Amino acid sequence: MSEKPKCGAKTRQEDSKEFCTLAAGWGTPHPGIGHCRLHGGNTGGQKIKAAKIKADREVQVVLAELDVTPVDDPLTALSQLAGQVVAWQKATAALVNRLGDEIRYEGHAGAEQLRAEVQMYERAMDRANTVLSTIARLDIDGRLARIEESKAKLLMDAVQAGLAAIGITGDQAVKVKQVMARKLRAVSG
Template sequence: MTAGNKPVCGAKTRQEDSAEYCGLRAGWGTDHPGTGRCKLHGGKTPGQTIKAAHEIAEREVRAVLAELDVQPVDDPLTALAQLAGQVVAWQQAIAEIVNRIGDEVRYEGKAGAEQLRAEVGLYERAMDRTNTVLSTIARLDIDGRLARIEETKAQLLMDAVQAGLAAIGVTGEQAATVKQVMARKLRAVAA
């Protein structure tokens, strides 16, 4: 809820026969001012703190996305291969963080229960996502498809050059030499 342009808590008050809602500023008295419930309506509970953190992160992501010039994906195979690289890099970065915490994988929570550190959960999710993306690439034969696309592009380029040479009257041994040089250059670029 908002009052004017400032978000408010919006929790329903306990007054009987009243449809009143809390008008305090969202997150008032908490470590997440401007977001979520106020201190008087559970804003300091762990669940509300986490929910507010998610809302703040989502708001920041939406702001960044609004500033980006998002273009449609013209080549989904290459985009998926790039995503795989990012996912693997993320998984490796989280692995380094988990390796640094060493024996501190578990700790005592406020209630005395043993808990896993958040970094371990991040690492597990990163491994799952890496597996999902790499499995998708393997299942779809992305490398094979990309190779076939590049081969087709090279063949089209060779055909265009051959047609151009024929149009200007270059045939025979000269045309064969040009095709050989082009083939070597294309293989060098592909490598």
């Protein structure tokens, strides 16, 4: 059986090598995480740290439950990620636009702070820049187009080999290849 987490802060007694044995988060809104109330567990920094630890634990639980499959086509997956990142950036931009003049708010002791929506928007812009720069640097669109062209060429070669195997040559074979080429272009957009 695992023992409940302890505060672990060093006690104030001189020359003491003793550590607080109270439960982690005792007397705070985040039990089981960080220091106890007597050792700064309820300060702003500790609250933020506790919230991050709690969120990390929740993400780990969700990830453990996911049925993760390997990415077979990383180029397409990166393009899809770019779409999601840009959509997230637009969503956070809408949140910031709704704020109007309330981009900042007064904190403790008159300290002015940026609203969380503005910080989320800034992060979304940075992430969009990173993903889109990666796509541009890797020439994802060009690579995807070349892959599709290779697939179409393989398909056309297979059809040509099939036509030759059953004895269709000349004008009839050319006509079949033209029809296939039109259909492939229509399907690929």
